[in-house]
Amino acid sequence: MKALKSKNRLSKSPKKRNLNDLFEKGKGFIESINPSENVLLIHHTDVDGYCSGAIFLAGLKRIDKNIKIEITAAANEEIENLVKSEDVKSYNKIIILDVDVSYLKKEFENFEGQTLIIDHHSLRVDLNADKIVYINPRFENEEIYQPTSYIVYKFLSSIVDLKDLEWLAVLGTIGDYAFEDCKDLLEKWVHVEKKKDVIKTDFWKVSKMVYGTIIIEARNVIEILIESENLSKLKSNPKVISAYSKFEKAYNGVEKEFWNKAEKIDNIIISVITPTLKRMGSALLNDISFENEDKFIILLERRGENFKVHSRYQSGKIHLGKLMEKCCTLGGGGHRHAAGGSIRTSDFEKFKNCIISNVSNLT
Ligand SMILES: [Mn+2]
Incomplete structure (x- = not known):
């Protein structure tokens, strides 16, 4: 059936x-x-x-x-x-x-x-x-x-x-x-040869600033974008600069927490954070994964009794959507390079073992 x-x-x-x-x-x-x-x-x-x-x-x-x-x-x-x-x-x-x-x-x-x-x-x-x-x-x-x-x-x-x-x-x-x-x-x-060099461009940097501005004060972002005329005006907009500095402060705290708690098993890095701002977890995880393309990175965010699971693996060697579907006890799924789901905090060890055994089968 x-x-x-x-x-x-x-x-x-x-x-x-x-x-x-x-x-x-x-x-x-x-x-x-x-x-x-x-x-x-x-x-x-x-x-x-x-x-x-x-x-x-x-x-x-x-x-x-x-x-x-x-x-x-x-x-x-x-x-x-x-x-x-x-x-x-x-x-x-x-x-x-x-x-x-x-x-x-x-x-x-x-x-x-x-x-x-x-x-x-x-x-x-x-x-x-x-x-x-x-x-x-x-x-x-x-x-x-x-x-x-x-x-x-x-x-x-x-x-x-x-x-x-x-x-x-x-x-x-x-x-x-x-x-x-x-x-x-x-x-x-943008004058780059390879995709991975995109993160060295000004457009990339400003896109990070805009993301921070969206999270800190989403209301005026459309007007700011339309009125900016060009990338350098957007980059030097006082509202963008001030929102981004607030965002960065919170981001740096979460980044520190990620690496302090990170556990490394072969090419897997897994860590738990308690973010103070909405959508901070996925922003951090994207950046970490772009800087560590050969690493399979899993980030868990505490949400009461549960963990929200985010994962990235830029190499594409494993289909993360399928893996998350299999290992996330409260449901999961997504794309090859980016996927997520939820688990109970008490299922953490079970989840981790599921990931480890499936990844070693696949690489
Ligand atoms: Mn899109």
Whole structure:
């Protein structure tokens, strides 16, 4: 029964679609917006999400300055709450950037208005329908890695001139650590040969500053991005500098805690932290993993009775999603290079043994 089920799911994997055709469908969505309508623009809470939100907001205003747009940052949980509530009825159009909402297909189909979703996460279902446009570069190539800022920039540039905002597309793209599949855009702005050298660029540094600013004072980040004009103005913005220094202070404390408690077993590094700020754990773990590409890093965050588990292994030698699915006692999963889950604090030893025995089988 189980095997049959998964087979069915595989046979339903979305059929290929051409990105230009999806852009055409998206153009239709944009052209149908009129100033009497209420538009809600939702973007993800990371740097790629904010940069795509900023480009989109500025782009829509250029297309028609009378369009009424409300903009907000959100992740899955908030979007789910919104589409399941009565509040959703006050909008005619919803635009979602950089969040995988494919599990909310039914809710978006029931929404009376129209929805435009631009995302770059792995495809699960094809959300495209009469009232839904779903643009994702993975319809052309399942393995392609082109962040939402890159796609939003390409898409809106086919409608309106956004040349002066190209640097924001680069910032979001680099914030998501993309390189190979975005070279046509990046090569004008960053001069590095290899992906790993991206972390030496100013764009990388500023993307860290923006991330810190989002965490410390998320409210004005879109305005700051749009008004900055260029990377060096953003870098020297007093609000960004002050927010980032607060973020760094907290970050440094957590980093110290990570290494103090770190346990090293072969090429595995595992540690437990108690973060003081939201999303600090994954930010720290990303940085540690980029600096230790040959190490498999696991970070646990204490959450009451449970640990939230985050893991990264940039080498890609092990599929972390599958490993986390197997070892996280309260559920886990994710991608090859990045995955997570939850365990009870009392299951820590069991979890660790599961990781060790599976990793030694795989390497
Ligand atoms: Mn992204």
